[in-house]
Amino acid sequence: MIKKKQAFRHTRAFWLFVLPALLLFSVFFILPLILSIGFSFTNYDGWKTMDFVGLKNYIKLFTSIEFYKALGRTFVYALCNLPFKVIIPLLVATLVTSKRLKGTTPIRTIIYIPVLLSALVAGITINWMFGQEYGLINFIIQKLGGTPLEWALNPKLATFVISFASNWVTVGYYMILFIGGINNIPKELYEAGSVDGATSVQTFFRLTLPLLSPTIFIVLLLSSVGLLKEYALIQGITQGGPGTSTTYIIKYIFDQGFTQYRYGYASAIGVIVSLIFIVIALIQFRATNGGGEV
Amino acid sequence: MRRNWKKVIAGVLLATTMTAALSACGTTSNNGGTTAGQSAGGSSGGVTGATIKVFLSEEPGADDINMKMMNAWAAETGNAIETIIISHADQATKFPSMAKNKDLPDLIWTTGIHQKYPEEFVDMSTVMDMDIFEDTVLKILGKSYTSDKIVGLPVQFTVTNMYYNKDAFAAAGLTAPTIESAWTWDELYENAAKLQESGAVKYGFASDVSRARYDILMYANGGSLVEADGDTFKITVNSEANIKTLEKFVEANEKVMPKAIWAGGTTDNPVDYFKNGDAGILLSGSWNYNSMLEEITNFDFGIMPTPKGEVSQASIIGGTALAVPENAKNKEAALDFCKWLYEEEHFKTYLQGDKGLSARKGVVYEPENEKSVEDLAIIQSEVAYVSDLFMVDESSGWRVYKNDEYRDTIKRAVSGELTAKEALDTFAKEFSESSGWAIAE
Numbered sequence: 001m002i003k004k005k006q007a008f009r010h011t012r013a014f015w016l017f018v019l020p021a022l023l024l025f026s027v028f029f030i031l032p033l034i035l036s037i038g039f040s041f042t043n044y045d046g047w048k049t050m051d052f053v054g055l056k057n058y059i060k061l062f063t064s065i066e067f068y069k070a071l072g073r074t075f076v077y078a079l080c081n082l083p084f085k086v087i088i089p090l091l092v093a094t095l096v097t098s099k100r101l102k103g104t105t106p107i108r109t110i111i112y113i114p115v116l117l118s119a120l121v122a123g124i125t126i127n128w129m130f131g132q133e134y135g136l137i138n139f140i141i142q143k144l145g146g147t148p149l150e151w152a153l154n155p156k157l158a159t160f161v162i163s164f165a166s167n168w169v170t171v172g173y174y175m176i177l178f179i180g181g182i183n184n185i186p187k188e189l190y191e192a193g194s195v196d197g198a199t200s201v202q203t204f205f206r207l208t209l210p211l212l213s214p215t216i217f218i219v220l221l222l223s224s225v226g227l228l229k230e231y232a233l234i235q236g237i238t239q240g241g242p243g244t245s246t247t248y249i250i251k252y253i254f255d256q257g258f259t260q261y262r263y264g265y266a267s268a269i270g271v272i273v274s275l276i277f278i279v280i281a282l283i284q285f286r287a288t289n290g291g292g293e294v
Numbered sequence: 295m296r297r298n299w300k301k302v303i304a305g306v307l308l309a310t311t312m313t314a315a316l317s318a319c320g321t322t323s324n325n326g327g328t329t330a331g332q333s334a335g336g337s338s339g340g341v342t343g344a345t346i347k348v349f350l351s352e353e354p355g356a357d358d359i360n361m362k363m364m365n366a367w368a369a370e371t372g373n374a375i376e377t378i379i380i381s382h383a384d385q386a387t388k389f390p391s392m393a394k395n396k397d398l399p400d401l402i403w404t405t406g407i408h409q410k411y412p413e414e415f416v417d418m419s420t421v422m423d424m425d426i427f428e429d430t431v432l433k434i435l436g437k438s439y440t441s442d443k444i445v446g447l448p449v450q451f452t453v454t455n456m457y458y459n460k461d462a463f464a465a466a467g468l469t470a471p472t473i474e475s476a477w478t479w480d481e482l483y484e485n486a487a488k489l490q491e492s493g494a495v496k497y498g499f500a501s502d503v504s505r506a507r508y509d510i511l512m513y514a515n516g517g518s519l520v521e522a523d524g525d526t527f528k529i530t531v532n533s534e535a536n537i538k539t540l541e542k543f544v545e546a547n548e549k550v551m552p553k554a555i556w557a558g559g560t561t562d563n564p565v566d567y568f569k570n571g572d573a574g575i576l577l578s579g580s581w582n583y584n585s586m587l588e589e590i591t592n593f594d595f596g597i598m599p600t601p602k603g604e605v606s607q608a609s610i611i612g613g614t615a616l617a618v619p620e621n622a623k624n625k626e627a628a629l630d631f632c633k634w635l636y637e638e639e640h641f642k643t644y645l646q647g648d649k650g651l652s653a654r655k656g657v658v659y660e661p662e663n664e665k666s667v668e669d670l671a672i673i674q675s676e677v678a679y680v681s682d683l684f685m686v687d688e689s690s691g692w693r694v695y696k697n698d699e700y701r702d703t704i705k706r707a708v709s710g711e712l713t714a715k716e717a718l719d720t721f722a723k724e725f726s727e728s729s730g731w732a733i734a735e
Binding site: 131151240 | 393554558560562699705709
């Protein structure tokens with residue numbers, strides 16, 4: 001009887017603590033998700049028109065070349081940037097956890113600062129650096145006698161600028177995750193490796209990397225989602241241009257919904273894109289055994 | 295028992311904190327302020343003690359004439375002003391949300407919301423005498439696209455115009471065109487190339503990234519977006535004339551213009567290029583004239599007439615209108631301000647501060663210096679080039695169906711992603727799907 005009472009109290013306490021977060025999650029995620037799914041079957045224009053149109057929006061999107069182009073560009077962008085999103089923070093974390101390096105605290109702080117910036121500020125900073133006419137990088141190139149680069153005109157260079165900005169803004173965050181993972185590796189293993197004559201490189205590849213599998217999985221998952229959802233930086237730097245070369249899927253959804261007032265159609269795209277992202281996350285989970293191995 | 299109470303208190307505190315955070319997030323996040331008018335013991339229009347919420351598209355500077363006039367009215371009538379800053383681009387999204395939440399502003403300075411949602415706004419012809427306004431300006435800025443209802447009062451009326459760098463022209467040995475002897479568009483492109491070759495500027499010509507600026511090229515060559523077809527319209531945006539116009543524009547971007555701006559990979563403003571002396575000729579509008587006067591100090595600039603196309607010179611007028619939502623809480627106070635502003639004495643004060651064109655008959659801006667008198671005479675002459683093709687396009691209300699998509703389509707042609715024909719055909723098809731209008735043969 002006493003045990004039952006205690007169990008009940010624990011359960012009640014659990015729900016009391018979980019309830020506020022659950023409420024927020026429901027209001028800001030579950031409810032909009034349900035509404036979005038509902039809107040996807042209508043011709044909702046954001047205000048006055050909302051007629052049921054059945055699967056018309058889905059048929060339209062599956063037959064839209066622009067949708068596939070935007071999705072294709074997004075996948076290519078994500079695939080090309082994913083390695084950098086993992087490798088760079090991992091290497092930085094390995095460096096700043098090394099006992100041989102001095103001043104690791106200020107270095108970590110400096111690397112983490114961009115994480116604290118809003119996407120707008122990050123976009124403005126990147127614009128200032130990579131502006132084609134008045135940017136710092138082209139100014140330095142010209143001073144060194146070179147030809148300024150067409151950051152804004154060349155689709156590949158424009159994509160590079162977005163990639164650079166995206167990595168710059170997130171490297172500090174993933175670095176922290178990797179630092180936590182590295183610090184959790186038992187020191188005795190490194191001592192044992194050292195006794196066995198393992199070099200630093202061997203220690204890194206044979207010891208550190210395998211034991212960081214769960215962290216690598218988390219970083220892979222988070223960075224995949226982040227890359228697939230890239231929007232704020234694009235809006236601040238290239239606005240989807242030149243042409244539509246940096247118009248990725250979220251910008252495409254934004255344009256359909258907020259610029260063209262096709263909320264119903266944009267919702268349908270959002271539903272399909274969400275399903276695609278869930279499938280990608282599941283594949284990653286299976287491929288890495290939930291972080292059990294890389 | 296004590297432990298249980300601790301858990302309960304902790305849970306309640308957490309829930310309270312989260313609820314407080316939710317309601318803080320839910321409050322209207324306005325970059326605005328309130329200006330309390332000094333009570334003058336009464337109002338000219340009878341409404342007093344009200345605080346009217348005003349939509350502005352940007353934070354007003356210290357010398358902003360719009361704010362000064364509103365504050366003057368508030369002080370005179372014992373009312374107050376509360377500003378909400380929402381950019382023109384965001385107003386289209388914010389306004390429906392505010393209407394749904396019954397949290398409408400009382401007064402909007404807007405470039406198009408009133409014509410997009412005419413049923414939401416007061417018919418100003420029932421409130422004021424419309425004969426005091428310039429007819430063309432009232433039709434374009436104030437009238438609903440779909441009926442004769444006057445849903446806004448034109449207040450800041452502007453026209454497209456061309457600026458040029460006098461010093462660069464002198465260095466390149468060019469003589470600026472005059473009203474009597476305007477260039478053609480081909481001559482403009484040729485002379486822009488000469489400006490570039492002379493080294494006086496980096497780019498011969500630059501243009502605002504706006505379909506309204508691009509459209510004057512289209513109208514000058516006899517093209518249009520639509521044509522009247524009985525009670526409806528047919529789409530003509532992808533006509534042969536328009537394709538040729540776009541092809542020339544694409545070529546100009548390759549040779550004499552900062553291509554990155556119209557290609558869409560940068561947020562750079564071509565007006566800044568002109569002010570910095572990097573562009574020799576700028577296609578923009580009269581709303582930039584005052585900032586040019588204040589900010590350009592390293593060279594002398596002038597106004598030149600818009601070039602002629604295959605058919606004529608062309609210009610577009612636009613601007614801001616004052617609109618009052620029907621369901622605004624302080625509708626009467628907002629209307630009172632409108633009536634006050636358009637009284638001759640007050641509108642004269644406004645115009646002297648705005649330094650722009652006048653939408654009200656019998657009141658004009660009188661510049662203080664000779665340069666401004668000459669420049670404004672050329673700007674004023676542009677109003678005569680508003681073509682019938684533009685008026686037909688405006689009467690169709692096409693922007694209800696498509697707006698930014700048209701500009702983005704042109705950008706895709708400039709970037710090389712699509713040919714001019716592909717771009718206009720693609721846009722015509724989407725426009726036809728949205729509007730239900732057929733594409734003209």
